[in-house]
Amino acid sequence: MKLTRRNVLGLSVGAAAFTIAGIQARPASAATEATQKSIMDFTGGAEPAAGKVSLTAPEIAENGNTVPVTVSVDSAMEGDDLVASIVVFADGNPNPAVATFHFSEMSGAALATTRIRLAKTQDVIAVAKMKDGSVFMDKKQVKVTIGGCGG
Numbered sequence: 630m631k632l633t634r635r636n637v638l639g640l641s642v643g644a645a646a647f648t649i650a651g652i653q654a655r656p657a658s659a660a661t662e663a664t665q666k667s668i669m670d671f672t673g674g675a676e677p678a679a680g681k682v683s684l685t686a687p688e689i690a691e692n693g694n695t696v697p698v699t700v701s702v703d704s705a706m707e708g709d710d711l712v713a714s715i716v717v718f719a720d721g722n723p724n725p726a727v728a729t730f731h732f733s734e735m736s737g738a739a740l741a742t743t744r745i746r747l748a749k750t751q752d753v754i755a756v757a758k759m760k761d762g763s764v765f766m767d768k769k770q771v772k773v774t775i776g777g778c779g780g
Contacts, residue, residue, distance in 0.1 A: 664718055664725040668756055668766075671716050671726075677756050677766035682715075684755040684767040693747040693773040698728075700755040702739035702765070706732070709761035712739035721751035747773050 668677065685699040702712045717728040730741040739757070747753075750772045757765050 661720060664720045667725045671756060672764040675764050677764040681765040682755050682757045682767040684769050686753050686769045686771050689772045689774060691774050695744045696747050696771060697744050699742045702757045704739050707734055711760040713758050713760050715755060715757045718754040719745060719747055719751055721749055747771055749773055
């Protein structure tokens with residue numbers, strides 16, 4: 630192929646456009662600060678305490694498209710010991726709040742199971758808000774493998 634000035638100019642413009650687009654095209658992910666802000670918005674500024682909440686998630690997820698997550702709260706589900714709501718956060722997702730569950734006395738138990746989508750290894754955080762305003766949290770790291778090789 631014979632390179633003319635027109636070909637070189639076209640290739641140069643194409644390379645420059647590709648470079649500029651490559652710089653701006655990053656995968657969307659929530660920063661830890663965004664997750665912390667979302668948690669503080671949910672809790673009304675209260676710092677979540679450890680305990681009462683039990684988050685069950687796999688240590689290694691071979692398929693990040695369907696990661697099973699179960700959240701339960703040790704609660705009598707009456708009076709001030711009523712769980713008002715639970716939010717599940719994924720630290721590396723574009724929108725950190727991935728699931729919200731609301732409860733009432735008629736729920737019987739504060740237990741919820743769902744499947745979430747994770748693109749990479751990240752922390753999954755469950756925060757429960759009680760009727761009396763107290764908040765509790767549990768966190769697990771889920772390692773997402775590529776290709777299901779377990780590594």
